[in-house]
Amino acid sequence: MFTDARTVPRGSTLEADICIIGAGAAGITLAREFIGGSVRVILVESGGLDFDQETQSLYDGTVVGLPYFPLDTPRLRYFGGTTHHWAGVCRPFDDVDFERRDWVPFSGWPINGADVASYYVRAQQVVQLTSDRWDTEGWIERDQFEPLPLDGDSVVTRVDQIVPPDRRSFAALYGADLKAASNVTVYLQANVTEIETDEGGAVATQLQVATLSGNRFAVSARTIVIAVGGIDNARIMLASRGKQPVGIGNQHDLVGRFFLEHPRFVAGMVVPADPSLSVQFYQEHVVGNTIIQPRLAIARDRQRAEGLNDVQISIDPVHDPALEGAARSRDVRSLKALKDVLTGKGMGDLAQDLSDVVSDLMTWHRFTVPGAPLPIPYPEVIGQLMRVTPRDRQALIPGLFGDVAAFLYTKLGGNLPIDSLLLTARFEPVPNPDSRVTLLEERDEVGMPRAQLDWELSDIDRHNVRRSMEIVGAEIGRSGVGRLRILFDEDSSGWPADLVGGYHLMGTTRMHDDPKQGVVDRDCLVHGMSNLYVAGSSVFTTAGSGNPTMFIVALALRLADHLKERAT
Amino acid sequence: MIVPTPISRRRFLVGVLGFGATTAFIGTRPWRALVRTVDGTLAERFAALFTRRESAGAVGHAYLAHAPEEASLSELVDAIVARLPGGRAAVLGADQAELRRLVAARIDEDFAQERVVEVAGWLLSSTEARLYAVAALA
Numbered sequence: 001m002f003t004d005a006r007t008v009p010r011g012s013t014l015e016a017d018i019c020i021i022g023a024g025a026a027g028i029t030l031a032r033e034f035i036g037g038s039v040r041v042i043l044v045e046s047g048g049l050d051f052d053q054e055t056q057s058l059y060d061g062t063v064v065g066l067p068y069f070p071l072d073t074p075r076l077r078y079f080g081g082t083t084h085h086w087a088g089v090c091r092p093f094d095d096v097d098f099e100r101r102d103w104v105p106f107s108g109w110p111i112n113g114a115d116v117a118s119y120y121v122r123a124q125q126v127v128q129l130t131s132d133r134w135d136t137e138g139w140i141e142r143d144q145f146e147p148l149p150l151d152g153d154s155v156v157t158r159v160d161q162i163v164p165p166d167r168r169s170f171a172a173l174y175g176a177d178l179k180a181a182s183n184v185t186v187y188l189q190a191n192v193t194e195i196e197t198d199e200g201g202a203v204a205t206q207l208q209v210a211t212l213s214g215n216r217f218a219v220s221a222r223t224i225v226i227a228v229g230g231i232d233n234a235r236i237m238l239a240s241r242g243k244q245p246v247g248i249g250n251q252h253d254l255v256g257r258f259f260l261e262h263p264r265f266v267a268g269m270v271v272p273a274d275p276s277l278s279v280q281f282y283q284e285h286v287v288g289n290t291i292i293q294p295r296l297a298i299a300r301d302r303q304r305a306e307g308l309n310d311v312q313i314s315i316d317p318v319h320d321p322a323l324e325g326a327a328r329s330r331d332v333r334s335l336k337a338l339k340d341v342l343t344g345k346g347m348g349d350l351a352q353d354l355s356d357v358v359s360d361l362m363t364w365h366r367f368t369v370p371g372a373p374l375p376i377p378y379p380e381v382i383g384q385l386m387r388v389t390p391r392d393r394q395a396l397i398p399g400l401f402g403d404v405a406a407f408l409y410t411k412l413g414g415n416l417p418i419d420s421l422l423l424t425a426r427f428e429p430v431p432n433p434d435s436r437v438t439l440l441e442e443r444d445e446v447g448m449p450r451a452q453l454d455w456e457l458s459d460i461d462r463h464n465v466r467r468s469m470e471i472v473g474a475e476i477g478r479s480g481v482g483r484l485r486i487l488f489d490e491d492s493s494g495w496p497a498d499l500v501g502g503y504h505l506m507g508t509t510r511m512h513d514d515p516k517q518g519v520v521d522r523d524c525l526v527h528g529m530s531n532l533y534v535a536g537s538s539v540f541t542t543a544g545s546g547n548p549t550m551f552i553v554a555l556a557l558r559l560a561d562h563l564k565e566r567a568t
Numbered sequence: 569m570i571v572p573t574p575i576s577r578r579r580f581l582v583g584v585l586g587f588g589a590t591t592a593f594i595g596t597r598p599w600r601a602l603v604r605t606v607d608g609t610l611a612e613r614f615a616a617l618f619t620r621r622e623s624a625g626a627v628g629h630a631y632l633a634h635a636p637e638e639a640s641l642s643e644l645v646d647a648i649v650a651r652l653p654g655g656r657a658a659v660l661g662a663d664q665a666e667l668r669r670l671v672a673a674r675i676d677e678d679f680a681q682e683r684v685v686e687v688a689g690w691l692l693s694s695t696e697a698r699l700y701a702v703a704a705l706a
Contacts, residue, residue, distance in 0.1 A: 470684070473691035478679035485689040 002179050005044075005190035006213045016042035016185075018563060019207060019221035021192050021236070022228035024081020025549055026535035026556040028170045028178065029126055030225060033560035035181040039567060042219055043178070043186045044209060046228075047078025049171070054212060058191065058444045061231075061451035065435070066495065068261075068455050074503035075229050079188060080171025082229065082503070088163030089293065089547040090129060092120045092554075096300055097428075097544040103307030105460075106258065106431035109541040110513040110522040116554050123554035128167045131290045134159070139292055145281035147294065148481055155475045156299045158312060160547070162284060162291035189213070191446045195224065195240040195532065197248055204248070204532040210446040223563060227535040227556075230259070230505025234437045234538060235451045237509065237519075237526075249509070249526040252516050256437035256508050259455060260543040261501035264426035265488070267313075268469050272482040275417035282315040296423075297545070298468050309461070310428040310545040311468040319416040326398040326406035327416065331360035335404050363402030423484070425469065426502065428543045430460045437508050457495065466490040504548050506537040523562050524555065535559055610645050610659065614699055615706040617668055628704030631687045631697045641705045644698050648674075651695060671695065 008014065018034065020027045023045035031043045047055045055078065061071035075082045093113065100108025124132055133139065139159045140147060147157050167173065178186055187209075194208040206220040226233050234256040238247035249255055284293045296313040303310065326332065334356035341350055369376045381400070385393055398406040429435075435456035439449040466486065473484030488496050512518020515527035520539050526532045535556050537548040544551070618624035632639050638647075649656050652670045662670060678684065678693030685697045692700075 470686075470691065471682075474679050474682045474684050477684070477691060477693060478676060480676075484691050486686070486691065487689060 001181070001184070002049075002186045002188060004048075005187045005209065005217075006211045006215050008187070008190075008215060008217045010215055011217060013206065013218040013220050014042060014187075016040045016219065016221045017567070018042070018223045018225065019044060019219050020225045020227055020535075021207070022046075022081065022226070022232075022536075023079045023171075023186060024227065024229065024536070025083050025086075025170055026552050027081070027225075027227035028174050029553050029556040030227065030535055030560050031181075031184050031186075032174055032177055033557065033564070035177060035184055037183060037564075039183065039564075041184040042221065043184060044190045044192055044207070044219065045079050045186060045188050046191045047076075048188045049079050049175075051076065051078055051084075054445075055189075058446065058448070059232075060444070061453065062440060063453050063455070065454040065456050066499070068453060068501060069503075071231065071451060071453060074501070074505060075231070078171075079175065079186070080169050083168055083170040083549070085503075086163075086168045086549055087547075088165065088168045088291075089160050090124075090127060090163060090550040091158065091160045091546040092134060093544040093546045093551055094300065096304075097310070097542060097546070101304075101307075104309060104430055104542065106433075106517070107542050108512075110511060110518075115522075116551075116558060119554035119557045120550070122557050123550050126553050126557070127163055127550050128173070129161050129163060129290075129550075131161060131288070134161075136294070139287060139294070143281060143287050143292075145278065145285065147281050148279070148296075149479045150296070150475050150481075151479070152299070154299055154302045154471050156297050157294050158297050158545075160293045160295065162293055164291060187219075191448070192228075192236060193239070193446055193448050194242060195226070195236060195248060197240070197243045197529075199243060201244045201248060202528060203530055212445055223531050223533065223566075225533045225535050225559070225563075229536055230508055230538045231437050231451050231453065233534055233536060234508035235439065235448070238437075238439050239449050248532065249519050249529060251528060254433075254510070254517075254519050257433045257435070258431045258507040258510050259435040259437055259453065259505070260429055260431060260507035260540065261455065262426050262504045262543055262547075263429060263457065263461075263495075263499055263501055264314075264424055265496045265499040266422050267425035267465055267496075268423035268473065268487055269485045270421040270423065270476055270482045271485075272418050272421060273480055275419070277418055277481065279315050279317050279418070279421060296472065298471055302471065306467060306471075308468060309430065309464045311465055312426050312545065313468075313472060314424040314426070316422045316424065317416075317418045318420045318422060320395045320419050322395040322398050323406055323416050326403035329360075329398075329403035329407075331356045331403045332407045334360075335407070357404055360402040360404045363405070364400060367400055421482075423469070423472070425465050427461060427465050427468075428545060430458050430464075431507060431510070431542055432456050432458055435507075455501070462490055462492075462495070502547070504537065504543070506540040506543055506548060509534045509538040511539045511541050524559050533559060533563075609706075610649065611641050611702055611706040613664065613667060614645065614648065614671075615703045616664065617671065617699065618703050621703050624700050624703035626704075627687060627692075628697075628700035628702065631685065631692075632701050632704060634687075635685070635697075635701075638698065638701060639705070641702065644702050644705070648695055648698050648702070671699065 017039045019042045020030055021044050023043050031041055034041045056072050059072035059077055076084045095113035098109040098112045136157050136159050178184055189211045190209045192207045193210050196205050204224045206218045210216050237249050237255045240248045247255055282294050334353040338353040367377050367381045397409055436454055438452050440452050442450045444450055469486045476484045509519040511520050520526055520534050524533045524539055537552050649659050652674050674695045675693040678695050683694045684691045685694050
C-alpha cells in the first residue's frame with residue numbers, strides 16, 4: 001500500500017522487519033521480492049508519485065574536480081527513481097569484470113560471474129528484455145545489416161539490448177504490485193535524515209525521517225537497506241554521525257571514495273575508404289522484436305596482453321552537410337507530405353506541398369542556357385562538375401538540381417554517403433580513492449548536509465583509451481575500412497572538453513571482503529555492522545563493461561535471497 | 569609512434585584519397601583503371617602512385633617534421649623497397665600496376681602487424697607514411 005508520510009503522526013515510530021530506503025530500481029526490485037510473504041516491509045521514498053522540483057532540489061550539491069552534471073541532473077527523486085529517465089541499455093558484466101587484474105589498481109570483486117549468473121536471468125525478466133541472447137554472432141546471423149569486416153582477434157563487436165521506452169519506468173511497471181501488497185507499505189514524501197545505531201555502532205536501530213512539510217517520525221526495523229543511489233547512499237552514511245563521528249561504516253575512511261562513472265568522449269574520426277560504407281549495424285535498430293545497439297570493443301585477450309581496461313566504442317556516421325540538409329529540407333518534407341496525401345495516410349496542404357516540390361525540381365533551370373531546345377547547362381557549370389571529385393560532386397547536387405532531387409538520389413543509393421565516422425569511446429575507469437563524495441557544511445531543507453562530488457580520472461585511464469584507439473585504428477586500416485584519426489593527445493594533462501559521464505553513479509560504498517578496502521562485504525552488508533545493507537551501484541567494486549541498471553537489479557535480487565535466508 | 573602535428577583534415581583527405589595504394593582505395597576508387605606506366609627512378613615511380621601529389625607531399629612533410637632522420641630520398645626508397653614482397657628485383661620487374669599491388673599488400677601487412685605511425689593524429693602504415701615522404705621529396 002502507499003501512504004503519504006505527511007499524514008504519519010508526528011514523533012511516532014513505525015516498525016517493520018525490513019526497511020528499504022529509496023524506491024528506485026534497487027529498492028522496488030527488493031521490495032517486490034517480499035510481496036505476499038510474512039515479512040513486513042516499509043519502503044521509504046523521498047518523493048511522491050510525480051516529479052516535484054522542491055523534492056528534486058534536495059539533490060543539489062557542488063561539483064569540483066572534473067566537470068560533471070549538476071548533481072540534481074543524473075538522478076530523479078520520486079517513486080521509480082532514476083528509471084524514469086533510464087536509457088534502457090542492458091548487457092551483463094563479463095566474467096573478467098569481476099577479476100582482480102594486476103594492471104587495474106583496486107580491482108577484484110569478492111564475487112564472480114558465476115555468483116550472479118542466475119540473478120542475471122531473473123533480472124532480465126524484471127527489466128523485461130525480450131531476448132536472453134548476448135552472443136554477438138547470434139545477432140549478426142539474424143540482422144539485416146552487416147558489421148564491419150574486422151578480424152575479431154583485436155577488435156570485437158558487442159551487442160547491448162535496449163529496453164523499449166514504455167517499459168523502463170519501474171514505477172509504471174511495478175507500482176501497482178506494491179500498492180496492492182498487504183505486507184509492503186510505501187511511504188511517499190519521506191526523507192531519511194539519519195540512520196541511528198547502538199552505542200557500538202554495530203547495529204542500525206532506527207531511521208529518522210522528515211518531510212518537506214515539517215513532519216518528523218522514526219522507522220525501526222530489524223534490517224535496513226540503503227538504496228538511494230551512488231551519491232546519496234554515501235551521503236546518508238556519512239551524515240549519520242549520532243554515534244559515529246565519521247559516519248556509519250566509515251571506520252576506514254572509505255565511504256564516498258572510489259566514485260566511478262563511465263566517461264565517454266569522441267576519441268577518433270574515421271575517413272572511410274568507401275563513402276557508401278554502411279554502418280547501420282552499429283546504430284540502434286530492431287532485430288526480430290528486440291532493440292539492439294552494437295558497439296566495438298577491444299578483445300579481452302588483447303586487453304589482458306596489453307594491460308588495458310575495457311573501452312567500448314560507438315560509431316556515428318557524419319554525412320555531407322549539403323545532402324543531409326537536403327534530406328531535412330522543407331521541400332523534402334513537402335514531398336513526404338504529398339506522398340502521404342496521395343496514399344491516403346495523411347492530410348496536408350496539397351497545393352502548397354505540390355508547389356514546393358515542383359519549384360524545387362525546377363532548380364536546374366537556373367543553370368541551363370535560356371531558350372535552348374534541351375536543358376543544356378552553362379559550360380562553366382559543366383566545367384565545375386568535371387573538376388571536382390565524385391565525393392564533392394555529390395555535394396553539389398542539392399544546389400544544382402534541388403533538395404528533392406538530392407533526396408531521391410540518396411534514396412536510390414540506399415544511404416547518404418558517409419563523410420566520416422565519429423568514434424565515441426566509453427571506458428571503464430580505474431577505481432580511484434581520490435574520486436569521491438563528501439559532505440558540505442550547507443544543509444538542505446530537511447537538514448541533511450549537501451553532497452560535494454570530486455570526480456577524478458587518472459593517467460592510466462588516458463593511456464588506456466589512447467592505446468585502445470591505436471588498436472582500433474590499425475584494424476580499421478588493415479580491414480580496408482579507412483583511416484583513423486585519434487582526436488586526443490595522451491600527453492595532455494587534461495581531458496577533452498566533450499568528456500561526459502553516463503549518469504552511472506558507482507563505487508562509493510564498494511564491495512570487498514577486506515574492511516580496509518571496501519565498505520560492504522560480498523552480501524552487501526556494511527562491514528562491522530549486523531543489519532545494515534546497501535543496494536545499488538554504489539557497491540560496485542569496478543565500473544565494469546556493462547551498463548549498471550540490470551546489474552543493480554541482479555544484485556538486488558541476490559540481496560533479497562540473502563535476506564530471506566537470513567530471516568528463516 | 570610519431571607525435572601529432574597540425575594538418576588540416578581536408579588536406580589529409582585529399583592526400584589519402586588521392587592515393588590509390590591501399591587495398592581499400594584501389595578497390596573502390598574510379599581511378600583504379602588510371603594506372604600509368606611511369607619511367608624514371610624508383611622515387612618518381614613511387615611518387616606517381618599518388619594522383620594528387622601536392623597533397624600527398626603535404627602529408628609527407630608533416631611526417632618528416634617528426635621523423636627528420638628519414639629525410640633522405642634514397643634511404644626512404646631503400647626502406648620501402650626492402651619491405652616490399654620480392655624486394656628490389658620484384659620492384660624493378662614490376663610495371664606501375666604491379667608496383668601498386670605490391671605496395672598495397674605491404675600497407676595491409678603493416679596494419680596487420682601494427683607497424684603504424686601517427687601523423688597529426690592520423691594512424692598510417694609505416695610504408696604509407698614513407699611513400700608520402702617520397703612524394704614530398706621527389
